[in-house]
Amino acid sequence: MTGDNGVTTCTLRLVEDVLPPSAQPVYLPAAERAIYVVEGDVTVEQPDGCQHQRADGAWLGGAPVALLAGSTGARLWRWELVAAGGEGDGLLRSAPGSSSALKLKADLEFDRRQDWLMRCDRVEFPKGGVALTHVHQGPGIRCCLYGEIRIDTEGRSGTFPAGHAWLERGYEPVLAPTTEREETAFIRCFILPRACKSRSSIRYVRPEDAAVPKTQRYHVFGERFITLGA
Incomplete structure (x- = not known):
């Protein structure tokens, strides 16, 4: 539309x-x-x-x-x-x-002034790993593959075990701690500006967090340029 x-x-x-x-x-x-x-x-x-x-x-x-x-x-x-x-x-x-x-x-x-791509990837965390407060360049739906992750954003908090999905709009800051009991991974499909091709879309809200060693690991399955509403 x-x-x-x-x-x-x-x-x-x-x-x-x-x-x-x-x-x-x-x-x-x-x-x-x-x-x-x-x-x-x-x-x-x-x-x-x-x-x-x-x-x-x-x-x-x-x-x-x-x-x-x-x-x-x-x-x-x-x-x-x-x-x-x-x-x-x-x-x-x-x-x-x-x-x-x-x-x-x-x-x-x-x-509409922007051109877009679709990316699908896997994000993995060790026990107790956390994605520090961040935003992304576009929105997407994630689904927990194993383990458990908590999503804190805009005053709301939700916990997502294996098989449960959630939306991140990209521009809303997210803090994402994971369970201490086991490793955690989720699969993500999100829509990004084409300028993000082969580049990370994450941006940390607090400048001091950008230099902190990160616990999460990424594997990109693929990405492709798309036409909106096709």
């Missing part, structure tokens, strides 16, 4: 899909999306080729796709950026034996 204030509103959603072993293909229409394989493996077919992904791998693209689960099935986290107010909710409805559930969705505003 495009407004007259120089802003485009899009919906970012995270859906969890569970595909049974060696099931018939699941077809998805074109959308700017990232698919992370939580368990099992999947082949992503698109008009100009295909790509096989095992657990802890991710695929990014914008074309219509067919998903083919491997011999043990697959559990997927699927992020999609679509036009706000568009038809459909992204859930699988014509795939017998498969299931899907909406974990989180949010309407987000983007400056």
Whole structure:
């Protein structure tokens, strides 16, 4: 949805899909999306080729796709950026034996003067690790893979164990401590200015925190330039 204030509103959603072993293909229409394989493996077919992904791998693209689960099935986290107010909710409805559930969705505003990219990555913490108070250059939805993380922002606090998702708008400062009981990791898909390509988007709010050794580790699965509302 495009407004007259120089802003485009899009919906970012995270859906969890569970595909049974060696099931018939699941077809998805074109959308700017990232698919992370939580368990099992999947082949992503698109008009100009295909790509096989095992657990802890991710695929990014914008074309219509067919998903083919491997011999043990697959559990997927699927992020999609679509036009706000568009038809459909992204859930699988014509795939017998498969299931899907909406974990989180949010309407987000983007400056049309900016060009954007989608990035999918994994962030890992040791026991008791913390991301010091920071902002990002764009919004995104995260989902805890294992462990537990607390998100403190704008006077609000929420705790997210494995399988739970949350939104960060980017411009709202976040302090993110993790549990002392075990290591923690989350998977993130967020939308950034194209100038952030291959660069970290994090900015620390307090100047003294920028020089402190950081406990978190990052692995970028991929990023690609996108068209808003496509």
